[in-house]
Amino acid sequence: MTSTLQRTRTVINETSKPALPNHIKLRHDAGRGRWHVLAPERVFEPDEIAVEILKRCDGATTVAAIAELLAKEYNAPLQDILSDTISMLQDLADKGVVTA
């Protein structure tokens, strides 16, 4: 059973371990030179930061750890990255793209 069976809203916080369900596919599109998220009857175009976050949604890494990595990589304040990451993942969870 995948977690889409659950009938409660996924709430994302620092300790969540986000993952992409089997039917959500993060794919690089060589023809268009960009990444896409393929979902049921939906295609999303994630920006660069979103791609970096989604690549790390492996069901084992916490949101806090993802934000820490990105803060280092982009040399940006951790608190800002953390709150942006949480709000992005919450939005995606509400769209059924991310589970935790």
Place this chain on the structure above:
Amino acid sequence: MNEIAPLEQFGDAAGVSCARAPIGLLAELTHRCPLQCPYCSNPLELDRVNQELTTAEWQDVMRQAAELGVLQIHLSGGEPTVRKDLEEIVEVAAKAGLYTNLITAGVTLTRDRLKGLQDLGLDHVQLSIQDVDDANAEKISSYKNGLEKKRELGKWVRELGMPLTINAPIHRLNIENLPNIIDFAVQMGAGRIEVANIQYYAWALKNRASLMPTRAQVLKSAEIVEEAKERLKGILVFDFVVPDYYAKTPKPCMGGWGKGIINITPQGRVLPCHASEQIPGLEFDNIKTKRLADIWLNGQAFNKYRGTSWMKEPCKSCPRAEIDFGGCRCQAMAFTGDATNTDPACKFSPHHAAFVAAAEQESANPTPPAFVYRRYGGAKTDSET
């Protein structure tokens, strides 16, 4: 993160020109279907089984689609599962890297077959329902015990861990049941629901007088959807397709002509939209004689209304020209007799008042006419069955 491609309400794509590669391909594998819904989107002249593309031809379509840059393939019909070679088509599509979506009425599929399709790479199932009231569902589809079979299929989809969308075409005969329809989707474990008010083309246009809801009903349904969306946030994703007869601005049909979607009919005709065959003056290529990329880029039918250069007033100087692309060419043709007119759903159309009046009068009729069910030949009404 931009969302670029719901099938029904194709949004605008970020910074890409008209003739970019299509995002989605709607493959109408067959026009055969055990159901006879009077709002079917198939044309009145249905393709016959002996005209259908072969397995190898559909497989080649899948490979060509992936090469062209199509991301998602919607396996539709008619009822796609009546094709015994569906597995062979799905397998090739999945191997080519396409996101595969099965659009089914759910009355012909067994659990074993569904499992087999999943193993071959099927990504998603969209199950259509007519109503959540058994008797009413039977009346609409002219098919016995359909809802029971759909419940069963929905259960199998979820047991197998596949994502499920419930597609609910909404009209006069079921609009009052909308809250129950939404509950049904939640109970079935669906992650997504399409509350899709009927779009009046083909069979639906023929049956418009039996199907059109009142303005008050439509407004109420919009409120119901808004409330449910908020309540079911993170549980059920909603797509709400409004009936444009009561709109002020037209829908951006297909997200713009020849912009993001390709439709292929059972016999291989390649269309910019499933209803476009009713527009005179369009030359449709067949996939049996031309490459998909060539048709998409150079086909007369695809270029005829692509972009905005074909427009006349009031579209031409309209600030919404690149937002709604003048609405729907097929609706302009059907209602005004000229496909280059603005869609009569637009308040700037000189035909708008008559368009709205038609809906208001028909929906107010206490005794609407009997359905003309979707059948080969299509002449029988429900009083004759």
